[in-house]
Amino acid sequence: MTIQHFDVAKVREDFPLLRQTVNGHPLVYLDNAATSQKPQVVIDSLVDYYTTKNSNVHRGVHTLSQLATDDYEGARAKVKDLLNAAHDKEIIFVRGTTEGINLVAQTFGRQNIGQGDEIIISALEHHSNIVPWQLLCQERGAALKVIPINDAGELLMDDYEQLLSPRTKLVSVLHVSNALGTINPAKQIVEMAHSRGVPVLLDGAQAAPHMLVDVQDLGCDFYVFSGHKLYAPTGIGILYGRADLLESMPPWQGGGEMIRSVTFQETLYNELPYKFEAGTPNIAGAIGLGVAIDYVSNIGLDRISAWEHELLEYGTECLSSIEGLRLIGTAENKAAILSFVMDKAHPHDIGTILDSQGIAVRTGHHCAQPLMDRFGIPATARASLSFYNTKEEVDILVKGIDRVLEVFS
Amino acid sequence: MSNLGELYQEILLEHNSKPRNYHELDDFNCSADGFNPLCGDKVTIYLKVEDGTVSDVGFQGSGCAISRASASMLTQSIKGRSVAQAQETFNAFHVMLTEPGADLDYDTLGDLETLSGVIEFPTRIKCAILAWHTLLAALNKTSDPVTTE
Numbered sequence: 001m002t003i004q005h006f007d008v009a010k011v012r013e014d015f016p017l018l019r020q021t022v023n024g025h026p027l028v029y030l031d032n033a034a035t036s037q038k039p040q041v042v043i044d045s046l047v048d049y050y051t052t053k054n055s056n057v058h059r060g061v062h063t064l065s066q067l068a069t070d071d072y073e074g075a076r077a078k079v080k081d082l083l084n085a086a087h088d089k090e091i092i093f094v095r096g097t098t099e100g101i102n103l104v105a106q107t108f109g110r111q112n113i114g115q116g117d118e119i120i121i122s123a124l125e126h127h128s129n130i131v132p133w134q135l136l137c138q139e140r141g142a143a144l145k146v147i148p149i150n151d152a153g154e155l156l157m158d159d160y161e162q163l164l165s166p167r168t169k170l171v172s173v174l175h176v177s178n179a180l181g182t183i184n185p186a187k188q189i190v191e192m193a194h195s196r197g198v199p200v201l202l203d204g205a206q207a208a209p210h211m212l213v214d215v216q217d218l219g220c221d222f223y224v225f226s227g228h229k230l231y232a233p234t235g236i237g238i239l240y241g242r243a244d245l246l247e248s249m250p251p252w253q254g255g256g257e258m259i260r261s262v263t264f265q266e267t268l269y270n271e272l273p274y275k276f277e278a279g280t281p282n283i284a285g286a287i288g289l290g291v292a293i294d295y296v297s298n299i300g301l302d303r304i305s306a307w308e309h310e311l312l313e314y315g316t317e318c319l320s321s322i323e324g325l326r327l328i329g330t331a332e333n334k335a336a337i338l339s340f341v342m343d344k345a346h347p348h349d350i351g352t353i354l355d356s357q358g359i360a361v362r363t364g365h366h367c368a369q370p371l372m373d374r375f376g377i378p379a380t381a382r383a384s385l386s387f388y389n390t391k392e393e394v395d396i397l398v399k400g401i402d403r404v405l406e407v408f409s
Numbered sequence: 410m411s412n413l414g415e416l417y418q419e420i421l422l423e424h425n426s427k428p429r430n431y432h433e434l435d436d437f438n439c440s441a442d443g444f445n446p447l448c449g450d451k452v453t454i455y456l457k458v459e460d461g462t463v464s465d466v467g468f469q470g471s472g473c474a475i476s477r478a479s480a481s482m483l484t485q486s487i488k489g490r491s492v493a494q495a496q497e498t499f500n501a502f503h504v505m506l507t508e509p510g511a512d513l514d515y516d517t518l519g520d521l522e523t524l525s526g527v528i529e530f531p532t533r534i535k536c537a538i539l540a541w542h543t544l545l546a547a548l549n550k551t552s553d554p555v556t557t558e
Contacts, residue, residue, distance in 0.1 A: 348448050348473035349417075352530060356413045364448050378449035378471055407417050408474070 006307040011299065012388050014039040025358025028393045028400075033178050033206055033337055033384030034362050035228045038292075042232060045291040049284045057283055058257065058274070072283050075290030076273070079238050082293050083223060084214040087243055089272035093281050096237035097205040098128040100224030101172070103239055103276065104201055105132040107249040108222075109170070115141040118167040120193075122147040122155055123374050124177045124184075127367040129203045133172060147173070149374065153180040153329040157188070164196050171200045175207035175223075179366040179382065180329025181312075181337030183207070190219045199245065205229055208238075209386075210308055210335055212301045215240055227285060232292035236285030239276070246272050253278040304387040308336040311385045315394045322401055328380050336385035339366075342401075344408040347381040353407055354381075354400045361397075415526035416533075417474070425474040430484035434467045439550045443470075443543030445535055450476045454483075454543045463487050463495055473536050475527060480540035482521055492548060499541050506534050 012018055017037045020027050029037060049071070055064035057072045079091045094100045109132075113119065119133050123146055130144075137144050145168075147160045155173075164171075171193045175186050186207075190200045201222035207213055208225035215223050222245075227236040241249075251258055251269050255278035260268040269275045296304060315338050319325055324343040342350060351363035362382045365372045372378060383397055437455035444451050450472030457465040466484045470477070487495040494517075501514040502521055506528050515522060527537045 346473035346477075348450075348533070348536060349475070352416070352533060353413065369449075372449070378451075407413075408422065 006303055006387075008307065008388065008390050012390075014041070014295075015388055016040055016043070018388060022358040022360070023356055028357075028359040028396050030383040030385060030389065030393070030397060031360045031362050032209075032386040032389075033229070033366075033382065035234070036209060036231045036386055037388070038231055038233070038288075039295050041295055042288050042292050045288050046233065046284050049287050054284075056280055068283055071287045071290070072281070075286040075293075078290040078293045079240075082208070082213070082297070083238075083240055084216055085240055086216060090240055090243050090246065092239040092241065092246075092273045092276045093286050094224075094237045094239050094276075095235055095282070096226040096228070097203060097224045098132075098226075100222075100237055100239035101129055101201070101203065102132045103252050104172075104222050104224075104241070105136045107252050107276075108199075108245065109133075109136045110140070111248075111250060113137075113140050113142050113169045116167060117142040117169045118145050118163075118165065119143075120145045120147060120160070120163050120168055120171045120173075122160075122173045122184075123149045124153065124155070124174055124180065124182060124371055125368065126174065126178055126203065126205070127369070129172055129174060130370070142169070143167075146370075149182075152331050153177065153182045154331045154333075155182075155184055155189075157185070157192075160189070161192060164192060164198065166196075168193075168196065168198045171198055172203070173200075174203040174205070175213075176204075176210070176335045177329065177331075177368075177371075178206045178337070178384075179368040179371055179380070180331065180339055181206075181334040181384075182329060182331040183211075183333040183335055185333075186218050186220070194219060206335060206337075209296070210301075211305045221245055227289040227292065230289070230292055231295060232289035233282075233285045236282045236289050238289075243272065246276070251275050251278070255279045257281075299387070307387050308385055308389075311389055311391065311394065312336040312338070314391050315383065315385065315397070318394055318398045319401075322398070322405075324405070325401065328375055328377065338383040338385070339380040340382075341377055341380050342404065342408075345404050347379040349408070350381040350401070350404050353404045354397070357396070357400045357403065359397055359400045412526060412529045416530060418523050418526070420520065420523045421474065421478040424478035424481040428468075428477055428481035430467045430488070431469065431481065432467045433469055434465055437465070437467070439547045441543045441546035443539045443546070445472070445476070445539050447535065448473065450536060450539055452476065452480050452540050452543050454480070454540065454547045456544075456547050458492060458548075461493075462491050463489065468540065472539070473533075475524070475533055475536040476539050479524055479537045482524070483540050483544060486519060486521055487544070495544065495548060499545055502541055503538070506538055 015037045053067045057069040193200045199221035202220045204225040209230040223240040228234040258278040328339045347363040434455040440455045452470035455467045468480045501517040
């Protein structure tokens with residue numbers, strides 16, 4: 001891998017927000033797992049859309065509507081290529097990961113999961129991959145089963161094997177942990193479930209922006225991610241579903257776009273993917289996502305992964321040498337997330353002191369309270385890195401933590 | 410931010426490392442739980458109220474330095490005071506953290522003025538105020554947990 005040729009200074013020029021100062025210091029943005037910054041080309045695409053093409057999609061015969069539809073559907077094709085899906089119609093535009101999971105829970109879930117059935121999730125899950133299934137379980141009389149983890153934050157695969165049973169109707173686990181950075185063995189998870197005929201949803205919110213994802217190679221039945229973590233606008237996300245499953249599922253929301261014909265007696269539903277896209281979609285957001293995908297693809301997700309891994313190794317080494325600091329999440333296979341606690345300072349205080357030096361990190365439970373409970377901690381401070389971060393910024397983080405130690409000496 | 414020093418003053422850090430009255434009371438007659446869902450801070454306040462006076466007070470919980478110091482200083486400021494005075498202290502504290510530029514009741518606040526710098530950190534006001542809302546709930550003998558949301 002030729003990561004020495006990764007020109008981080010050059011890519012940083014593409015992100016206007018990174019140029020600002022915060023609290024009198026150059027911004028060091030290390031909260032990329034919460035949301036990523038946007039390259040100028042994505043920002044420009046929104047302005048361009050609203051300036052020159054704004055109109056509704058799939059509706060009018062007029063020119064603007066056709067231009068908007070072309071760009072919107074063009075974005076769908078780009079997502080299909082990004083995920084290496086088999087067909088464009090397997091790509092459903094949703095608001096984000098959360099909406100994608102809720103869509104599956106309320107359509108596939110309601111159709112296939114009943115009294116006494118079981119859904120398997122893991123101890124690593126974000127609340128968005130817990131609560132939709134709890135709601136479904138309450139409604140259907142089903143049960144949620146949880147794959148435990150070891151102290152490094154890795155799934156215990158033998159326990160997973162044990163949990164799979166004839167009652168299991170779905171496995172829904174994250175691909176990469178937002179709180180710890182653990183990269184799950186997604187392909188193995190899918191294979192084990194499929195050998196028992198159980199479909200699998202992968203929550204790719206923290207994976208799609210940082211690594212090559214091939215849904216056909218993974219073999220998963222559903223894959224969800226959010227645009228805003230992939231350098232695209234907020235309010236746009238993707239649900240990938242295998243075409244035969246999507247075909248067999250009932251529609252989710254009713255309204256315009258998702259119908260073929262409506263009478264007061266009966267409605268015929270539209271074909272995929274429109275069956276699941278009721279109402280006017282987030283057209284500008286989808287187009288922005290397409291541009292963001294072009295942007296990361298031009299850099300190369302393999303190169304992005306390699307650079308972020310180098311940052312992770314450097315950051316792990318630096319933070320590990322700080323006395324009284326403990327990294328939470330030390331999986332062998334990890335994305336560039338450094339979650340930590342300190343003996344003398346609460347994560348919230350760490351966050352405030354770092355912010356005073358222009359360093360943005362997330363502090364709290366990271367929408368993963370059961371995971372925090374597993375480690376017996378209320379919260380962590382989390383630095384989550386992106387390809388536009390530098391080793392110098394990791395050094396600034398370390399100096400910032402030194403300041404925390406000074407205050408709490 | 411130059412205000413960092415005003416936020417993490419010596420007194421606050423000292424209360425954080427050695428919180429006062431940090432224990433459950435053996436014979437409390439009202440208590441309340443407080444929870445900040447944003448950051449996971451938790452606090453429980455125990456009160457022994459006799460003849461309209463807070464004769465003893467204790468607290469337990471987990472949280473950041475600001476929430477812990479605030480709770481510790483709370484216990485010191487209301488111990489031995491009347492229920493009405495405790496209410497007044499709550500009011501004075503609330504004004505200090507939520508009304509920029511307001512005239513402060515320094516007599517009532519006493520050492521609590523140390524926490525005035527928190528107003529410059531909007532995301533941390535909830536940390537400082539959690540114990541105080543919990544106190545109010547305990548005084549009202551409310552059994553439902555209070556939250557800062």
